[in-house]
Amino acid sequence: MSVDIPTVKRVARLARIAVTDEDAERMTGELNVILGFVEQLNEVDVTGVEPMTSVIPMEMKKRDDVVTDGNKADDIVANAPATDENFFLVPKVVE
Numbered sequence: 769m770s771v772d773i774p775t776v777k778r779v780a781r782l783a784r785i786a787v788t789d790e791d792a793e794r795m796t797g798e799l800n801v802i803l804g805f806v807e808q809l810n811e812v813d814v815t816g817v818e819p820m821t822s823v824i825p826m827e828m829k830k831r832d833d834v835v836t837d838g839n840k841a842d843d844i845v846a847n848a849p850a851t852d853e854n855f856f857l858v859p860k861v862v863e
Contacts, residue, residue, distance in 0.1 A: 771799045 776795050780787040787795065841854040850857035 771796055771803065 773789075773792050773796055776792045776799065777787060780792070780795075845851040845854055845856060848856050850859075
């Protein structure tokens with residue numbers, strides 16, 4: 769796959785990037801090199817290779833999934849002008 773100047777200009781327009789004609793010519797070469805490298809990666813045989821998120825084997829730190837109220841109710845309503853048992857009191861606006 770190769771990229772031409774109109775394709776570079778179209779991608780730049782979609783990305784909302786201002787590109788001059790000289791920049792478009794330079795970027796055409798750079799994008800073709802990048803796409804060539806990606807095509808080389810497609811030739812690598814990865815059958816049997818498990819996907820990984822890191823090169824170092826590690827386990828994700830987990831915490832117990834326990835439902836709590838957070839013990840923050842008093843802090844949350846501390847600055848409210850009117851509260852009742854940790855609930856916000858809102859004045860009536862419709863008569």
